Amino acid sequence: MNARERGPIVMVAEDEAPQRAALLAMLAEAWPGAGEIVACEDGVEALQAVAALRPDVAFLDIRMPGVGGLDVARAVVAAGGRVVFTTAYDEYAIRAFEAGAVDYLLKPVAPQRLAQAIERVRESLARPAPGDLQARVDELEARLRPQGAQRIRWISASVGDSVRMIGIDDVLLLQAQDKYVRVVTGDGEAVIRTPLKELLAGLDPDVFWQVHRGIVVRVAAIDRVRKDELGKWRLSLRGRDEDLPVSAAFLHRFRGM
Template sequence: MIGRVSGEPVKVLVAEDEAPQRAALLSMLAEAWPDLADVTACEDGVAALQAVAERRPDVAFLDIRMPGVSGLDVARAVVASGGLVVFTTAYDQYAIGAFEAGAVDYLLKPVQPARLARAVERLRERLAQPSQDDLQSRVDELEARLRPRGDRLIRWISASAGDSVRMIGIDEVLFFQARDKYVQVVTVDGEAVIRTPLKELLAGLDPEVFWQVHRGVIVRVAAIERVYKDELGKWRLCLRGRGDELPVSAAFLHRFRGM
């Protein structure tokens, strides 16, 4: 663990997009961890990333599937700041093997008080005696196991370009950017628009090839040349051999460690 001083109150983040489930988890957590005083609750992944950047939680309970940004992306930010992660998931029992193999804790929905109590006990132990586990690689391993495969990955996009429909291979795409009610698809040869929301696109894109870097931007990693802070203090990225400059949210900067 890094960034936490012994004796300080434990800071906890709870991210769950379903209000009843979020309320139930917060209520059970209050019973299982009665001396916990610093809890931040978020209803989507974007808000959770902002909370991680601002609060640097010691522990995060994260729903895997949330609007805007997945729990796996939030987990990377939590781990990068030295925190621990517990995933909450509605995946069936067969898929739970992915979480167990990933060596991260999880709570199967609907969360049961006894199971939460065991998770809290383990968290207390780990907070008291921080380990040197490479949690970042364990999150990566979990994502690899849960990643869309085969025909679940997007291969082609049917997009509008003026008065025609253009078939775009996913290997041609440089970035996607939300534009009002549409999403702009930009390739080396031009651009087109689609109606599919970014959050639905993310579910079918290979996360090793495409990164979400802003609430409204998904970019091909190999196309990124550099990331910089402009004169207004805003983070932006440049694409190789192009004049495009795309916004980068501070909450997504953890993706660029070492770039």
């Protein structure tokens, strides 16, 4: 008997340990017919679980460090799954979830509301997946994005005894290396101490994609993505000789390219 015959595979991604434990306990009680229930501590771990397990349902914290719930949701939907977001947003922002036609649970999660979400998900799983789920996730992201949200415009990097100001429009690649981040432009590179996950929060997700736990690239600079002789995915940038690894968890970004 496979996992689907035992029941749907359910994934929970929540970076706060107490809330994750509480949701797992409530799910086990409220959905005895579920199959495997997988717990993930952050977005990167969740993307890896999506690639390995293709969960039928994912309960996702909308805000997680590094890779957020919306990016994980895109991978889940691409794999044919359903998504329920968990959120601490206020009442005004909740309207975005309702308008985006995706289900959500307001934190702290109430058992009665969880039971309602499970029933909706079970009904959805009994039907073919709607063809516009990706569009709904995109719409939700647009509605949740703060007006005038602060985006990085400049990166200041120490080069010898001087400070180099790098315009974000010139950046092709950001790569974590030990305690530093390597910033690559068309005419050079520098290193900074700002953690990659902090930089991600200030980058336009339509312009920069995370393709590996430690690598973010400018989408327009991508030349090709291919498998090497070992079956690993690699990425190359236009005009550069570098061969960069791509995690299987992020391959959903390249569907249709």
